[in-house]
Amino acid sequence: MDIRPGGLSLIENLIKIRFELDVSDWHGHGSETLWAEPVRERGPDVFRIRSSPFFTRGINHLDIVKSLPTDRRELYVFSSVIERGGHSTYMLLFEPGDERVAFHWKMIEDIGCSFESMMIRVSMGPRTLYAVDVPGNADLAEVYRLLAQGESMGLWMFQEGHANAR
Known part of the structure; x- marks a missing residue:
């Protein structure tokens, strides 16, 4: 819901x-x-x-x-x-309990993004999966930059679900 x-x-x-x-x-x-x-x-x-x-x-x-x-x-x-409703979606996959994720996520949340989460078992073991909602008024380029930065830091892997053209 x-x-x-x-x-x-x-x-x-x-x-x-x-x-x-x-x-x-x-x-x-x-x-x-x-x-x-x-x-x-x-x-x-x-x-x-x-x-x-x-x-x-x-x-x-x-x-x-x-x-x-x-x-x-x-x-x-x-x-x-x-x-299209104006939003974009990204998926983040990361190791549960990694305290660095919350700190880095806060920067994305401050832009206006929200998420739904679940646990999933993949070949690497159990992982937390975020379905990230990016509202239409958020700076999509900045969100992408922060997601890519988190991936390069080894915090998570991410993929684009659908990015709305603006």
């Missing part, structure tokens, strides 16, 4: 959208589901993404998407992006 300021607090208003993934990719997942809210004025199968993806590339928080219904009322399958 979205816990950002101004985000929804009632899960009843949200549905899940499934995004198909390549199971042979680094994470080993065949799909990921994201929370979304109906955008009824745009059509019955149109939704606004309300969470940040951990694995799905090409999708951001607040993007408006078309999705296809399934046999479960609360689950849809992603079809296409209708409109």
Whole structure:
């Protein structure tokens, strides 16, 4: 569920959208589901993404998407992006408990970024994974510079989920 300021607090208003993934990719997942809210004025199968993806590339928080219904009322399958919401997404992978991460992350947070987190087991062992949301008013070049700096310092590995052109 979205816990950002101004985000929804009632899960009843949200549905899940499934995004198909390549199971042979680094994470080993065949799909990921994201929370979304109906955008009824745009059509019955149109939704606004309300969470940040951990694995799905090409999708951001607040993007408006078309999705296809399934046999479960609360689950849809992603079809296409209708409109970009202005946000960008990056994924960070790092060793749990590395105290240097919090210090470096603070600089990124101060620019306006937020994250959702989870633990994941990869070939290197257990890791913390951040799905980083970069709002449209943040300095994307500075965010990227700080992410790259953290990677060069050995704090984390990162990849771009989708960067919105500005």
